[in-house]
Amino acid sequence: MAVTRLLPDQDAHDLIDLTRAVADKELATRVEEHERSETYPVGLFATLGEVGLLGLPYPAELGGGGQPYEVYLQVVEELAARWAAVAVAVSVHTLACFPVKEYGTPEQVERWLPDMLAGRLVGGYSLSEPQAGSDAAALTCKAERTPDGYRVTGTKAWITHGGIADFYALFARTGEGSRGISCFLAPGAADGLTFGRPEDKMGLHAIPTTTAHWDGALLEPDRLIGAEGQGLQIAFAALDSGRLGIAACATGLAQAALDAAVAYAKERTTFGRRIIDHQGLGFVLADMAAAVDSSRATYLDAARRRDAGVPYSRQASVAKLVATDAAMKVTTDAVQVFGGYGYTRDFPVERYMREAKIMQIFEGTNQIQRMVISRHLAK
Template identity: 60%
Template structure:
């Protein structure tokens, strides 16, 4: 494995990354192939990470978090992704799912955070819909007021942890058309009328359960509203800024794993009497891959530092997500090419890496949406 030079703000952060590396090597790397082959979600692995304190890194200590800078959290996420992307994505989605309650929730809702951040309760983020993915402001899932409850009807799509989550952030229409008519409700997964559908058959991340969720007159108490009524769209968008950095870190970790595997193979594989890494064509390809990984890491951590300082970072998060995920697609594809025919068979991890990289260009806002965010910021 190539050495990644990390500059960490504290000794505690250094220890956290060492712990993440140890857990990733012991709990993730030996299991990923089996769980991916069986398309089984590793719920106990997520609990293990929670008990180790790795699910609440960026959240306040008073709620069971570790009060770590986002810069540190993202490097932990990168380490996890380099061993098992589905687990790193689960951590990223769960961290995203805790954000609305931690940032906008009432004190009674925040009382749930210790169980959330400790991994006892797993979260899901219900924003996308079957007919409305990128156009989140046009969502149609509706919640009407009935006494002390909201009654939710509609459906959500592409929900990670759909049948495995313990709680859902449900973004639904409580008012009129447009962004200001959207609210966020915190619903327990066991609520009658919330019905996860059959899991999707996906190209990659097969150990990550993704499905539609139907809401059939599901009743959620009024006191489960997160923030003010009508503030749901703003909550969703601010959460996604942070979530995009999580996906960027996952992309860096995946690409680093592909680079490491390709370098190891190129050192060992001999053709024409010497290791193929000594041929300039492959050596230069690996050099470009390594440079792209380092550039994506730097861009991602630079955006995280802005967030940690309380500075605007939405555009920088979009840049990081765009660049890192496009980079991961290129690097994993090149890794397959370096292995030649061997890269196309499942005996080598790079074919899985390539399949997994594709989804990172889609989730948390497609890369076309990221380009819109960036271009609009230039127009302003």
Template identity: 45%
Template sequence: MNFQLTPEHQEIRKLVREFALKDVAPTAAQRDEEEVFDRKLFDKMAQIGLTGIPWPEEYGGAGLDFVSYVIAIEELSRIDSSIGVTLSAHISLASWPLYKFGTEEQKQKYLRPLAEGSKMGAYCLTEPGSGSDAGGMRTTAVLSEDGSHYVLNGSKIFITNGGEADVYIVFAATDRALKTRGITAFIVEKDFPGFSVGKKEKKMGIKSSPTTEVIFDNCKVPVGNRLGDEGFGFKIAMMTLDGGRNGIAAQAVGIAQGAFDLALDYAKQREQFGQSIASFQGMQFKLADMATKIEAARLLTYQAAWLEGQGLPYGKASAMAKLYAGDIAMEVTTEAVQVFGGYGYTREYPVERFMRDAKITQIYEGTQEIQRVVIASHLLK
């Protein structure tokens, strides 16, 4: 058992760290304040090979492993988790099901441009009336009489990359009577007739990541854009989320590490009672606990990514990683604000942004409660 990162992993960390500091950091606060998404940053990620990290070169990817992928998400989120989740949703949620379940034709048509970064992807599962109960979706897909296309009707909400994405992985009921066994997955292009983008959410955190409603009004989808067999969509959705959770775990680790970096530097510099606050044992204990919990979350995350890369079962590991890392991100960022005291509560310092961003890692791609359900189901098999 080797806990050392390979030279390849160290190189990807260095590459992403330099990109994040040079290109992402200068505008992070402004983009958060103005709630704007900068497509140029996604384009730059494509230029340096981040948009297809784990996919084979034959599909336009970098041919790296899933550990490299979570390292990239971690390093981006260490500076700006809005950019981190942009890449995570693009790879884990939109590209992964295409790689796993797509036909060769679908991979060449859709996975390749996603991996190369000429197109951006999104994933459409959640609806106003079905969040954790994904099987209760109301969006429908009806096969045309001539069998050439499906007609989708309904809406999805809380779609990361919504409005910016070019390709959407969409789940709809082809037979509602069958419940989860009647759900089918589709590849939908933003230019398909009947597809539109609705309300953009105003959020507490990850404010420069677009989160929107997506509407299907008699949206025509060619039968060749069905992903997998009819009725297999729910399984595709759940399997996709297994890997997606690990991307969010990596985001949570990055958020926690970024907040900790700021808190540690501040504690060394801030003086009270004639000495740095880092010299007080109470502060030292706080910093020690933060660092230990971040490292534990990181190891859980890397383990799940390694398992996936080895073709081994990783569903339980990714749920554990997201559960723990999400809680630690919230805890560490709250403590980081505490280290800064009153200054931490102001927008003049970035720790409040990290704290706001951390909360979502306990909610999306399966709430913490759902992670416990997933973990327990594995334990009780």
């Protein structure tokens, strides 16, 4: 069912209507084919860029959509309700644009950001490493200064859109300790850069996740974003926004599972009654609806704080934690509502459950979110 949204103005309502039309035509009709065959939806991100959905929370004068974060996230939720993998990739692209917008020089912004926000350049985010996931300060990939720029050597992991993206927000070590990490806008193709075979994942099959191997690839000096040693500051600032994107993805996925479960419960009958009319099942659906509504309210609260320019880091972690835990519970319950049919691939709820699991893990595991929240409380 279409969610009734409280939006700030008519332009936002029109944007949601456009998103729903595009998502129904371009995403909902293709998701099963590509997820089952594990094939990339060639041309889809160009389409999303052409209709203006890849730069929404960035200023219009730079080529973005000029939308507040609360509106952008509801667009992401609508995309996720049709195709979670695509919505995650949209969120990651938005995350990858953040360093240039917030820390780039005027020359870097002018050179790169308009094409990024228009979707002519699609981005990935390259922070994690095989032995440095949640512990970002432990990364070992090096960017050594040379007269010609920076030579990058090392391995990065868990890159959404790896091998396909046109650019990566790359974090590499330029010095010692947590203040020895820097941020670079790395091109998607460079001599000395190769990508591993896509990970054989539980879900989100249509968008590849890969490792990247840097074997002395040269980045020009102007590829450094911000100052040397500012990388972790940039990474963590970006992740606050990125966690809201994942919260919106999780909410959209949970909404899709709820909608499927309700529709099935209205059609399926047992003991002469629709199963939705049995109190035991009706209460399960009620709890699912409460979880979805709570997730949406939580991420919107954090987004409105961000839009108002007030601190929102704790609320972003709360939103990511609440929404992704809820998505896991709601999608699992949706399978239960379908009974044996829910365990088959004849219905999408088994895919929803597989897709929900990763959302508790990436952009900082939910255990990390609890650490972030507790540290804020301790201050």
